Amino acid sequence: MSTPFQTTRLVEFHDTDMAGIMHFTSFFKYMESAEHELLRHLGLSVYSETEAGPISFPRVSARCDFQTPVRCEDVMEIEVSVVRLGEKSVTYEFVFNHDAEPVAVGQMTCVCCQVASDDAPQSIPIPSDVAEKLAAMVAPGDAEAADEA
């Protein structure tokens, strides 16, 4: 039902390495940037204020498969969807393309946490209004994804 969130990203000179291509760590940076852009698109934020205090979504895992290298000034299209929405966690998928060619596919799993200053983050159930907004990004055919964490 839902269509993935779409954004674009230009490969910057400082993303490249001596092999002449974008360094693999930049894909992870751009996964995070795209995630945060999606959150803003949903009216959320990197640090959302909720009734329960500020919450954030630290990562518990991240992965990326690299298919085709991209070079300086290439513009990548990035599609973000939610492939799993649990009680306390959310898993995003990021599909990078360039000129209709597959570039990379990444996933990132984040856990909803209450962040009180200085203490270690405490995982909590995703507040229902946040969960509702994320549920709208669940990829078609992943309906079953929306259950537990």
Place this chain on the structure above:
Amino acid sequence: MSTPFQTTRLVEFHDTDMAGIMHFTSFFKYMESAEHELLRHLGLSVYSETEAGPISFPRVSARCDFQTPVRCEDVMEIEVSVVRLGEKSVTYEFVFNHDAEPVAVGQMTCVCCQVASDDAPQSIPIPSDVAEKLAAMVAPGDAEAADEA
């Protein structure tokens, strides 16, 4: 039989983010740094000169699971081992600890490539002298790891 290669890494101020912990992308940087340190330890290099010309090992996938956050000036111990050695590819595992606490575990799969200037890298079988050195780093109990790519 083999013991993993060990190194350490200090969490720098510029690795931290506003949550007060090391940003997750720095783990991927430090996986690469540890990989290259291992290569040098084996008498190899980021770009090894071989009879077949210069070779390098572009990544085809990278992943990391994050267990405990680390903070500025923490010193992490990093263990590197080879968990899979194929004809053309090698998969490393990186175990990050701090004060005997598990911090993160990552994996990275790299493909042996001939790198002629400007052309796309061409995958080739790992030269036998390089493969021999990497085989010495295969993790104990992963003997079966040393087969195909």
Place this chain on the structure above:
Amino acid sequence: MSTPFQTTRLVEFHDTDMAGIMHFTSFFKYMESAEHELLRHLGLSVYSETEAGPISFPRVSARCDFQTPVRCEDVMEIEVSVVRLGEKSVTYEFVFNHDAEPVAVGQMTCVCCQVASDDAPQSIPIPSDVAEKLAAMVAPGDAEAADEA
């Protein structure tokens, strides 16, 4: 006469450090990004193809004064102008603002170089068509800036 080139930049989560503000090194990254955006705006590129072969503009110096910290998701306005255009070099000024507050002012001096593969870059006079385009970005009141390198 000329108005400075203007662009904007969102402070990303990965730009922040444990002090909760954008790390100072990100200002230098964004100076470069803004420079390259200006080059593209002028029909040039990070690596311009010219009759004399590919040219690029390695930095010989960079500086930045920091006035007010910026935080995650702040959008900075960046103005770029040419404050000195020499025979072989160009000096850009970057003025960062946020909500009409001064954030930082940076300068970067770059030297026009011929970049043949692998050799050290060789400085050359800026080709006249490139120099003309850069001259159009010389800041008002800096007419005298357009002389020697």
Place this chain on the structure above:
Amino acid sequence: MSTPFQTTRLVEFHDTDMAGIMHFTSFFKYMESAEHELLRHLGLSVYSETEAGPISFPRVSARCDFQTPVRCEDVMEIEVSVVRLGEKSVTYEFVFNHDAEPVAVGQMTCVCCQVASDDAPQSIPIPSDVAEKLAAMVAPGDAEAADEA
């Protein structure tokens, strides 16, 4: 009288860019790393606990002049000295060499600040025990450097 603090730094693959050399922003990262290494060497820290509460040293300006490019796996020698010690600020100089060749020279001015959670940092006089330790790093011939901020 004093000799500069000395450290070394290996140019990592992720420091390089498509020009095959270390990206200029990495010099600023390594200036900070060397500064913090010096602070630890003096028994201080990035965030020092003092009687007046935690203090830190945000940057108010940073600059670097680049002389010779360095490449992947080059080991740079870095010398750090204090070239100006004021009441509230300290200016460091960083001299980068590689194989006895000058690579770059940088300066960074930092202001002593009280960092209470979330408020903007408040500049304060450098506590006397900290100032004493920094004074020991004042470069010979820069005695006059040790006056006002």
